Amino acid sequence: MKSPVMTASGTFGYGLEYSQLxxxxxxxxIVTKTITLEPRIGNPQPRIVEVTGGMLNSIGLENPGAKxxxxxxxxxxxxxxxxxxxxxxxxxxxxxxxxxxxLKDIGLSGLELNISCPNVGYAxxxxxxxxxxxxxxxxxxxxxxxxxxxxxxxxxxxxxLIARAAEDGGANAISLINxxxxxxxxxxxxxxxxxNVVGGLSGPAVKPVALRMVYEVxxxxxxxxxxxxxxxxxxxxxxxxxxxxxxxxxxxANFVNPNTxxxxxxxIKRYMKNNKFSNILDIVGRINE
Amino acid sequence: xxxxxxxxxxxxxxxxxxxxxRMTFESKEIACRVKPGQFLHIKCSDTYDxxxxxxxxxxxxxxxxxxxxxxxxxxxTGLLSKKTSGDTIDVIGPLGNxxxxxxxxxxxxxxxxxxxxxxxxxxxxxxxxxxxxSNITVLIGADTKYNILCVDELKKLDCKVKVSTDDGSAGxxxxxxxxxxxxxxxxxxxxxxxxxxxxxxxxxxxxMLKQVNQLASKYNxxxxxxxxxxxxxGVGACMGCSIKIRNPKSEIRKNKMFDYKQVCxxxxxxxxxxxxxxxx
Ligand SMILES: Cc1cc2nc3c(=O)[nH]c(=O)nc-3n(C[C@H](O)[C@H](O)[C@H](O)COP(=O)(O)OP(=O)(O)OC[C@H]3O[C@@H](n4cnc5c(N)ncnc54)[C@H](O)[C@@H]3O)c2cc1C
Ligand SMILES: Cc1cc2nc3c(=O)[nH]c(=O)nc-3n(C[C@H](O)[C@H](O)[C@H](O)COP(=O)(O)O)c2cc1C
Ligand code: FES
Numbered sequence: 164m165k166s167p168v169m170t171a172s173g174t175f176g177y178g179l180e181y182s183q184l185x186x187x188x189x190x191x192x193i194v195t196k197t198i199t200l201e202p203r204i205g206n207p208q209p210r211i212v213e214v215t216g217g218m219l220n221s222i223g224l225e226n227p228g229a230k231x232x233x234x235x236x237x238x239x240x241x242x243x244x245x246x247x248x249x250x251x252x253x254x255x256x257x258x259x260x261x262x263x264x265x266l267k268d269i270g271l272s273g274l275e276l277n278i279s280c281p282n283v284g285y286a287x288x289x290x291x292x293x294x295x296x297x298x299x300x301x302x303x304x305x306x307x308x309x310x311x312x313x314x315x316x317x318x319x320x321x322x323x324l325i326a327r328a329a330e331d332g333g334a335n336a337i338s339l340i341n342x343x344x345x346x347x348x349x350x351x352x353x354x355x356x357x358x359n360v361v362g363g364l365s366g367p368a369v370k371p372v373a374l375r376m377v378y379e380v381x382x383x384x385x386x387x388x389x390x391x392x393x394x395x396x397x398x399x400x401x402x403x404x405x406x407x408x409x410x411x412x413x414x415x416a417n418f419v420n421p422n423t424x425x426x427x428x429x430x431i432k433r434y435m436k437n438n439k440f441s442n443i444l445d446i447v448g449r450i451n452e
Numbered sequence: 453x454x455x456x457x458x459x460x461x462x463x464x465x466x467x468x469x470x471x472x473x474r475m476t477f478e479s480k481e482i483a484c485r486v487k488p489g490q491f492l493h494i495k496c497s498d499t500y501d502x503x504x505x506x507x508x509x510x511x512x513x514x515x516x517x518x519x520x521x522x523x524x525x526x527x528x529t530g531l532l533s534k535k536t537s538g539d540t541i542d543v544i545g546p547l548g549n550x551x552x553x554x555x556x557x558x559x560x561x562x563x564x565x566x567x568x569x570x571x572x573x574x575x576x577x578x579x580x581x582x583x584x585x586s587n588i589t590v591l592i593g594a595d596t597k598y599n600i601l602c603v604d605e606l607k608k609l610d611c612k613v614k615v616s617t618d619d620g621s622a623g624x625x626x627x628x629x630x631x632x633x634x635x636x637x638x639x640x641x642x643x644x645x646x647x648x649x650x651x652x653x654x655x656x657x658x659x660m661l662k663q664v665n666q667l668a669s670k671y672n673x674x675x676x677x678x679x680x681x682x683x684x685x686g687v688g689a690c691m692g693c694s695i696k697i698r699n700p701k702s703e704i705r706k707n708k709m710f711d712y713k714q715v716c717x718x719x720x721x722x723x724x725x726x727x728x729x730x731x732x
Binding site: 183366420 | 453454455456457495500501502503504505544681682683684685686687688689690691692693694695710712717
């Protein structure tokens with residue numbers, strides 16, 4: 164990877180949407196919007212609501228399905244010369260396995276297993292239980308030699324147990340965190356603002372929670388942790404690296420400032436130079452306690 | 453098409469009705485590319501409150517000066533209204549598609565139908581249609597006479613302007629849809645075929661647009677509509693602004709009648725027949 168900064172799934176489309184606006188070549192990787200085996204229409208409108216310091220979304224994994232991704236999106240994406248990581252999800256183990264198999268020899272740099280989306284009833288279940296997480300990762304591991312990143316939900320009692328289960332199942336990295344389940348109510352109509360009632364909270368508001376989870380998990384697993392959740396600036400990103408993340412992903416910030424990834428890449432370089440660090444490993448996990 | 457993220461000095465930000473403002477700033481990169489119906493994604497605050505940008509249509513282009521016309525709704529537009537000349541504003545654009553005004557033939561009569569702040573993008577459309585020599589009728593509806601926007605400016609462009617207010621304080625007492633009926637019915641009663649000569653461009657609240665749709669289909673007038681949806685990214689990356697589009701051949705399982713399209717990328721302008729209005 165050219166840099167430790169990548170996009171967070173679902174916030175950068177298939178990498179093509181922002182390409183007229185920014186130079187994606189500098190990115191460490193592009194992580195795609197979640198792909199499922201069949202196309203999905205997602206949840207009813209409204210799907211996004213702004214809250215103080217963040218947003219709630221209940222997109223519900225709207226996506227054109229694996230076939231369209233492979234035939235239409237991926238060939239264009241490859242043109243950037245940036246590592247592409249496909250984020251995948253399914254309603255059953257078998258779907259994850261089938262997708263992983265389908266995506267194995269098409270030039271991807273890795274797979275991120277989204278077993279943590281709060282907006283589709285089922286998939287959250289995987290990452291809310293250590294045993295199902297372990298079994299799922301192990302099954303996917305058997306069909307692909309691509310690096311496997313397992314993306315976990317913060318909506319659990321002890322995130323470290325799930326992370327350990329993913330590692331034991333054969334994950335190459337853990338990404339933390341997916342969105343926190345939240346809600347918002349319109350006091351005039353007395354109705355929930357999201358059609359789906361609840362949705363995933365992201366943005367600056369979730370950063371302390373994400374940071375804490377990265378800190379806890381990185382101490383308990385041997386594989387790299389990719390940190391995300393409310394990263395808006397290079398200072399935020401450096402906090403995650405110090406807490407133990409080996410790389411960071413940028414989500415909601417892309418909506419606010421599409422150039423965030425590039426600015427963070429520059430900011431990390433500046434921080435390293437100012438502190439006379441020559442290697443990113445001089446920062447990773449180097450929190451003073 | 454290329455999209456720009458620019459930070460520009462505000463030239464003017466002026467109150468034009470009880471709750472609407474007009475702001476101008478210069479941006480050559482956007483001004484020379486933008487089409488009527490396209491929009492800008494504007495950062496209303498220098499902090500993270502509010503966090504997301506606000507979609508606002510381009511209202512006018514004069515040389516390289518871009519005008520926006522916006523209604524104060526909540527925190528974002530409230531903060532925008534507090535900005536003064538000399539302050540900077542952070543803008544992404546041009547975004548979305550625009551009205552296909554270039555397809556309007558010389559013998560067609562464009563009717564622009566704006567409800568409330570919906571007139572904002574239609575003024576820019578009128579500017580471009582006038583340049584092409586079209587004979588334009590603009591129908592404007594508002595709650596009261598204090599909130600009718602752009603009448604003088606449109607008259608200056610030589611547009612035929614008709615007004616309706618809910619309280620009857622100006623123009624006819626009724627809605628902009630009543631005005632539209634009056635435009636379409638005379639032609640229809642004589643020569644049904646004549647409606648082929650009209651082309652409707654409309655923007656406004658959804659209940660109004662639904663009625664425009666009913667009229668347009670009744671009289672078989674080709675129509676384009678500009679829609680609104682809450683947006684996060686504005687470029688088609690987040691799927692936050694999806695709407696249902698009629699498609700009997702949709703491949704999406706379990707819901708064979710519809711496809712989704714994104715208002716920000718595939719819209720905000722759509723053919724009125726495309727929209728699944730019963731789902732809006
Ligand atoms: C393509 C497009 C073009 C637009 N052009 C104009 C224009 O030219 N002039 C104008 O006055 N308004 C326009 N709007 C509506 C404008 O974006 C909203 O009024 C504005 O976002 C309200 O923000 P707020 O912070 O003041 O209100 P709040 O109520 O605080 O907003 C809260 C959230 O709801 C969203 N939201 C609220 N109302 C709307 C709405 N009607 N449409 C979309 N999102 C909304 C906001 O973006 C924000 O995320 C346009 C909307 C779209 C989608
Ligand atoms: C609009 C939106 C859509 C998202 N879609 C997905 C998705 O499809 N798959 C996924 O794994 N995560 C998805 N996420 C979660 C993000 O990838 C990320 O984990 C989360 O938003 C926290 O990071 P942030 O605060 O930087 O946005 C989505 C987030 C948002 C805001
Ligand atoms: S606002 Fe993100 S897809 Fe339209």
